[in-house]
Amino acid sequence: MKRIAFLGPEGTVSQESARYFFAEGAHEFVPYALMSDVFTATAAGTADYGVIPIENTIEGSVKHHIDLLVESGGNLPIQAEWIYPSIQNLIGHFDLTSGTDPFANIRKVISKDVAIAQCHDFLRSRLPHAEFEYVSSTAEGVRIVKESLDPSYAAIGTRMSAELYGLDLLAENITDHDNNYTRFILIGKDKPVLKPADCAKTTILVTLPEDYPGALHQVLSAFAWRRINLSKIESRPTKKKLGNYYFYMDIEMSLDTVLLPSALQEIEAIGSQVRILGSYPSYSYMAGL
Numbered sequence: 102m103k104r105i106a107f108l109g110p111e112g113t114v115s116q117e118s119a120r121y122f123f124a125e126g127a128h129e130f131v132p133y134a135l136m137s138d139v140f141t142a143t144a145a146g147t148a149d150y151g152v153i154p155i156e157n158t159i160e161g162s163v164k165h166h167i168d169l170l171v172e173s174g175g176n177l178p179i180q181a182e183w184i185y186p187s188i189q190n191l192i193g194h195f196d197l198t199s200g201t202d203p204f205a206n207i208r209k210v211i212s213k214d215v216a217i218a219q220c221h222d223f224l225r226s227r228l229p230h231a232e233f234e235y236v237s238s239t240a241e242g243v244r245i246v247k248e249s250l251d252p253s254y255a256a257i258g259t260r261m262s263a264e265l266y267g268l269d270l271l272a273e274n275i276t277d278h279d280n281n282y283t284r285f286i287l288i289g290k291d292k293p294v295l296k297p298a299d300c301a302k303t304t305i306l307v308t309l310p311e312d313y314p315g316a317l318h319q320v321l322s323a324f325a326w327r328r329i330n331l332s333k334i335e336s337r338p339t340k341k342k343l344g345n346y347y348f349y350m351d352i353e354m355s356l357d358t359v360l361l362p363s364a365l366q367e368i369e370a371i372g373s374q375v376r377i378l379g380s381y382p383s384y385s386y387m388a389g390l
């Protein structure tokens with residue numbers, strides 16, 4: 102049985118998406134309090150794989166997670182990615198004294214920053230006087246609301262977490278945009294056995310040579326003339342010196358395809374450093390995984 106580390110406690114969006122991706126029963130899901138613990142446990146072999154939310158439709162890249170991936174030094178390759186819709190719900194103690202308005206007595210909303218951002222319009226219009234408390238994950242907010250026994254507290258989280266903690270769904274599907282998807286990656290040392298995917302991707306990190314005008318242009322042209330598609334390019338500070346960046350790139354091609362290694366060789370030939378963070382199958386929710 103493979104052990105899969107995720108941001109806990111039980112019932113997070115990460116776990117819900119992993120349960121959707123992996124066959125129930127054949128995997129053991131192990132919660133960790135922090136995202137950095139997910140990396141550490143996977144690196145130490147305490148877990149076989151780790152689930153990392155890396156990007157979402159509303160907020161873009163989760164920069165901290167990209168940095169953790171980079172800092173893991175390439176020991177934890179990306180083994181798969183999948184896209185999952187984050188459906189958030191308002192969860193609390195249904196208050197019978199509140200009459201017809203289930204939100205009337207809610208004074209505090211506890212959740213993860215991304216989830217609060219995803220439900221911004223709903224919160225502004227329906228709970229304009231509530232204060233927010235930011236916690237490490239959506240399910241952690243649900244756990245705190247449960248423990249408080251306080252009907253003026255609510256959390257934002259998955260339906261799974263409401264069921265697990267025995268709380269009520271005060272409002273379902275409260276995200277502002279229907280096309281609210283999160284991209285998750287699976288990190289781990291060994292290749293997992295997965296069903297065939299419709300597309301493959303390779304993620305690389307490129308550090309440009311210093312004082313080489315047009316270096317990024319040359320990197321991009323190595324892909325362009327081979328008609329290799331990039332689906333993402335993002336710069337991140339190297340954290341070694343102010344103004345030094347590397348480029349994080351998602352390429353829509355497997356490293357097993359002849360064209361890609363030759364493009365990477367060309368990039369290295371101009372003095373750029375290339376680090377491969379993984380070459381992996383990509384699954385989209387639309388395609389039914």
Ligand SMILES: O=C(O)C(=O)Cc1ccccc1
Nearest residue numbers: 113114115154213215238239
């Ligand atoms: O806090 C969670 O439930 C997570 O798994 C992180 C997260 C939060 C919101 C959208 C996607 C992932």
